[in-house]
Amino acid sequence: xSEQVQNLSLMGYVRRILPFSSVDGPGNRTIIFxxxxxxRCGYCHNPETIALGSVLSTDEVSLRSPEDxxxxxxxxxxxxxxxxxxxxxxxxxxxxxxxxxxxxxxENFNVLIDTNxxxxxxxxxxxxxxxxxxxxxxxxVNPEAHKELTGEDNQRVxxxxxxxxxxxxxxxxRTVIVPEWLDNTxxxxxxxxxxxxxxxxxxxxxxxxxxxxxxxxFKGKTMPNHTEMEKLEKIALDAGLKQVILV
Amino acid sequence: xxxxxxxxxxxxLTYEQKVISLARAAEDSIEVLNIPAAVQSLRDRDILCDLFxxxxxxxxxxxxxxxxxxxxxxSKFLEIDPPQDLEEAVHxxxxxxxxxxxxxxxxxxxxSLDTLLEPFVEDEEGAFKTIKLFLKHIDRTITDSFCHANLxxxxxxxxxxxxxxxxxxQDAIPNITLKVSPASTEDFLRDAAATxxxxxxxxxxxxxxxxxxxEDFADGYAIVSCYNGLPIGGGSYxxxxxxxxxxxxxxxxxxxxxxxxxxxxxxxxxxxxxxxxRFLVEESHFFESSFLVREGLIDPARFTAMLGEVGLAxxxxxxxxxxxxxGRFGHxxxxxxxxxxxxxxxxxxxxxxFNPHLxxxxxxxxxxxxxxxxxxxxxxxxxxxxGDEPPIxxxxxxxxxxxxxxxxxxxxxxxxxxxxxxxxxxxVDIVKGAFDxxxxxxxxxxxxxDVIRITGYLVKRSEIEKLRRGEAVLQDTVxxxxxxxxxxxxxxxxxxxxxxxx
Numbered sequence: 001x002s003e004q005v006q007n008l009s010l011m012g013y014v015r016r017i018l019p020f021s022s023v024d025g026p027g028n029r030t031i032i033f034x035x036x037x038x039x040r041c042g043y044c045h046n047p048e049t050i051a052l053g054s055v056l057s058t059d060e061v062s063l064r065s066p067e068d069x070x071x072x073x074x075x076x077x078x079x080x081x082x083x084x085x086x087x088x089x090x091x092x093x094x095x096x097x098x099x100x101x102x103x104x105x106x107e108n109f110n111v112l113i114d115t116n117x118x119x120x121x122x123x124x125x126x127x128x129x130x131x132x133x134x135x136x137x138x139x140x141v142n143p144e145a146h147k148e149l150t151g152e153d154n155q156r157v158x159x160x161x162x163x164x165x166x167x168x169x170x171x172x173x174r175t176v177i178v179p180e181w182l183d184n185t186x187x188x189x190x191x192x193x194x195x196x197x198x199x200x201x202x203x204x205x206x207x208x209x210x211x212x213x214x215x216x217x218f219k220g221k222t223m224p225n226h227t228e229m230e231k232l233e234k235i236a237l238d239a240g241l242k243q244v245i246l247v
Numbered sequence: 248x249x250x251x252x253x254x255x256x257x258x259x260l261t262y263e264q265k266v267i268s269l270a271r272a273a274e275d276s277i278e279v280l281n282i283p284a285a286v287q288s289l290r291d292r293d294i295l296c297d298l299f300x301x302x303x304x305x306x307x308x309x310x311x312x313x314x315x316x317x318x319x320x321x322s323k324f325l326e327i328d329p330p331q332d333l334e335e336a337v338h339x340x341x342x343x344x345x346x347x348x349x350x351x352x353x354x355x356x357x358x359s360l361d362t363l364l365e366p367f368v369e370d371e372e373g374a375f376k377t378i379k380l381f382l383k384h385i386d387r388t389i390t391d392s393f394c395h396a397n398l399x400x401x402x403x404x405x406x407x408x409x410x411x412x413x414x415x416x417q418d419a420i421p422n423i424t425l426k427v428s429p430a431s432t433e434d435f436l437r438d439a440a441a442t443x444x445x446x447x448x449x450x451x452x453x454x455x456x457x458x459x460x461x462e463d464f465a466d467g468y469a470i471v472s473c474y475n476g477l478p479i480g481g482g483s484y485x486x487x488x489x490x491x492x493x494x495x496x497x498x499x500x501x502x503x504x505x506x507x508x509x510x511x512x513x514x515x516x517x518x519x520x521x522x523x524x525r526f527l528v529e530e531s532h533f534f535e536s537s538f539l540v541r542e543g544l545i546d547p548a549r550f551t552a553m554l555g556e557v558g559l560a561x562x563x564x565x566x567x568x569x570x571x572x573x574g575r576f577g578h579x580x581x582x583x584x585x586x587x588x589x590x591x592x593x594x595x596x597x598x599x600x601f602n603p604h605l606x607x608x609x610x611x612x613x614x615x616x617x618x619x620x621x622x623x624x625x626x627x628x629x630x631x632x633x634g635d636e637p638p639i640x641x642x643x644x645x646x647x648x649x650x651x652x653x654x655x656x657x658x659x660x661x662x663x664x665x666x667x668x669x670x671x672x673x674x675v676d677i678v679k680g681a682f683d684x685x686x687x688x689x690x691x692x693x694x695x696x697d698v699i700r701i702t703g704y705l706v707k708r709s710e711i712e713k714l715r716r717g718e719a720v721l722q723d724t725v726x727x728x729x730x731x732x733x734x735x736x737x738x739x740x741x742x743x744x745x746x747x748x749x
Contacts, residue, residue, distance in 0.1 A: 079680030
């Protein structure tokens with residue numbers, strides 16, 4: 001009985017495995033999307049990945065063991081640079097995530113964690129030795145705006161940003177640019193300054209907000225124009241960043 | 248002779264295209280080959296096709312000149328001394344190109360350009376200008392896309408400059424292949440992959456696989472015309488192809504096809520090619536009169552010939568139905584296994600036939616032919632039909648099963664979403680994985696590129712549109728590309744890695 005419970009604790013809710021992706025880290029990567037997110041972003045394009053627990057439909061989400069997931073990823077091994085674990089927010093299933101990255105590392109995969117940064121320092125310490133890097137979303141550095149956008153505070157996100165930069169474990173930072181609502185200039189300036197101080201080679205991706213498939217509150221908002229994106233790109237480049245990408 | 252007058256009066260052909268067409272009409276006005284009735288019947292039933300080689304073979308289909316030798320010795324006949332600097336090197340090559348025969352009248356192989364030019368690269372910016380002009384000259388004067396340059400496997404300054412020039416030029420000619428081995432650095436591969444996403448070249452060849460098959464030839468192999476592996480300093484006398492799908496329509500079931508129809512058809516095809524080779528070697532006096540032979544730039548002892556096939560997918564799908572089974576090629580293990588049995592059957596018959604003129608052990612080499620512009624409903628070689636492609640990771644493993652049987656060429660083409668251009672390592676990862684899985688040859692381009700790979704050769708979409716408007720175009724292969732767009736839907740290839748769809 002106890003063994004069953006222990007085994008069960010190793011299972012995780014997996015939304016989907018995408019064999020190949022060109023936009024989730026360096027090279028061709030297999031992406032493991034875990035189910036569940038701690039944020040409720042108004043501009044989320046994948047709201048179906050947010051819920052976790054009894055509301056889940058088993059047609060769309062499967063409860064899987066790390067070994068089972070690794071077996072699937074091994075089918076794509078020949079063709080990929082590595083694996084990115086994404087979500088939802090993958091750190092919302094911390095024990096499963098840890099077991100999964102250990103199982104992937106056993107097979108010598110390069111492993112990146114794609115995260116919203118909403119986890120504590122203790123977990124960062126536990127997972128850090130098992131992964132090759134993090135890809136972090138910084139949505140807003142303003143606490144009120146962050147709370148309004150995501151429903152959650154940004155303190156842990158910013159702590160993780162600073163910690164990852166100092167440790168040079170950060171592979172990429174992303175900020176979604178929503179015009180006339182978020183203080184984009186402030187966020188891009190802050191992130192660029194932090195990155196430039198310790199890891200100016202880190203890729204900073206500035207992503208245009210796109211109003212398709214978002215919740216009603218965000219449907220009326222416009223995409224940022226070319227001039228605004230270039231202005232933000234210049235801020236990041238002037239801060240000393242080497243790789244600023246507009247998406 | 249009405250054909251002659253219609254060529255003369257054609258409102259769209261260029262002067263050069265008319266001269267070539269008139270030469271073909273003259274050749275086709277005589278009958279010199281002894282063609283048995285059974286062979287002729289196979290041709291009349293559209294199962295066997297010699298791909299417009301003409302009625303009287305007076306030059307090999309593919310001539311693969313030993314350019315390394317030419318650079319060392321120059322040419323007495325052309326009165327060219329061995330080049331001493333980059334200008335002399337490209338000048339010598341451009342002269343030689345105009346004297347290399349082929350079925351298209353244009354050279355199908357123009358050398359391993361990086362290693363040929365590397366010894367002469369000193370000032371890189373100066374070399375870049377010369378190389379770019381050289382490549383532009385090739386595009387504007389070798390007006391046929393079945394013209395192929397090779398690169399690699401090692402990175403060179405010349406190779407990097409050629410890739411940079413091609414990214415800027417975005418011309419259809421020459422076709423380029425990068426031979427990939429562990430000696431190809433990641434940076435060089437990434438540079439090549441980025442270039443392929445902009446201008447559909449280079450393609451990538453599995454160097455270990457090709458090298459092993461041509462290890463008996465002192466100077467190795469080259470990739471020529473579409474993607475054909477052939478010995479350097481030799482070539483291929485001829486290439487005829489069998490339409491496997493057409494033949495399957497005469498079968499009772501798959502066993503009847505594999506055991507009776509296919510061996511008969513292959514034997515007749517080889518008899519036909521034997522006769523073409525006999526005339527070329529014994530009666531045309533090509534090998535006695537060519538300065539290329541006299542000066543050792545080609546050697547009759549390095550010539551072979553190729554038996555092509557098209558329509559494996561459609562043949563398998565038809566035979567599966569005849570057998571009362573439901574799977575289809577590219578999507579069912581059973582159907583793919585039947586495909587392998589057919590190709591293995593072909594290989595056995597081909598290896599059981601001996602022709603002393605063939606340098607590859609007296610045997611024809613199997614070739615997965617890319618099709619011709621008029622093919623409709625017949626997929627090239629062993630390819631999965633356009634519109635029915637599985638996700639790329641499944642597609643690669645399926646295709647890899649067939650590549651080992653085709654030393655003289657087989658390949659698959661993948662169109663990538665334009666977002667991949669910002670991460671060309673993706674293509675490098677996929678190519679390396681594909682080669683580890685047993686693929687021989689891989690081509691890629693981005694879905695928004697003007698230069699695209701039609702089946703094995705490159706054409707600009709913008710030139711096809713010109714031809715559609717009734718305007719003359721410089722390159723004869725644009726017309727072939729237009730036919731392939733209309734009949735084979737090559738612009739409708741599955742776009743890979745767009746919005747999470749593979």
